Amino acid sequence: MSKSITDYIKLSIPNKPEYVSVVRLTVAAIANRMGFNVEDIEDIKIAIAEACTNAITHGKKEDKNNFDIEFIVKDDKLTMVVCDSGRGCITDEISVPNLNDPKEGGLGIFIIKSLMDEVEITSNLGKGTIIRMSKNRGDDN
C-alpha cells in the first residue's frame, strides 16, 4: 500500500460577509484539483458558505476581527474546519427545521448536514465554535 499524504491549507478571514466569496473560490479550486464533479463542488461551496456565515453572524467577537478556516486534503476526502472564537452555543439545542412549516432562519446547519458526508460541531459558550465537515469524492467522477 502506498503511503498517503495529508495536505493542509489555512485561511484567516475578516468577520465580514464580503469575504465569504474568497473562501468559496478557494474551496472550489481545491475541490476541482481533487477531481470532485461540478455538482459536488457546488454543494461544498454552499456548505462552507453557510459555516462561514454562521461564524460571522453568531461567532463574532468585538475584540477579534478574524476567524479561521482549514482545508485538509487526504486521498479522496476533503475536510473543512471553520473555527471562530465567538459566543458559542449549546449544540444540543440546534434543532432540525420543520420543512412542512418553514420559518426564517435555522436552516444553515441542516443544509450543511444534508450536503456533506460527515459533520461535527463542537462549541463552548463564551469561547467559540468549531464545525468540521467532510466530503468524499465518489467513484463516478
Ligand SMILES: Nc1ncnc2c1ncn2[C@@H]1O[C@H](COP(=O)(O)OP(=O)(O)OP(=O)(O)O)[C@@H](O)[C@H]1O
Ligand atoms: N459559529 C456559531 N457560533 C455560535 N452559534 C452558532 C454558530 N453556528 C450556529 N450557531 C447556532 O446554531 C443555530 C443554528 O444555525 P443555522 O445556521 O442552522 O441557522 P441560522 O444561522 O440561525 O439561520 P440561517 O443559517 O438559516 O440563516 C444558530 O441560530 C445559532 O444559535
Ligand SMILES: [Mg+2]
Ligand atoms: Mg446559519
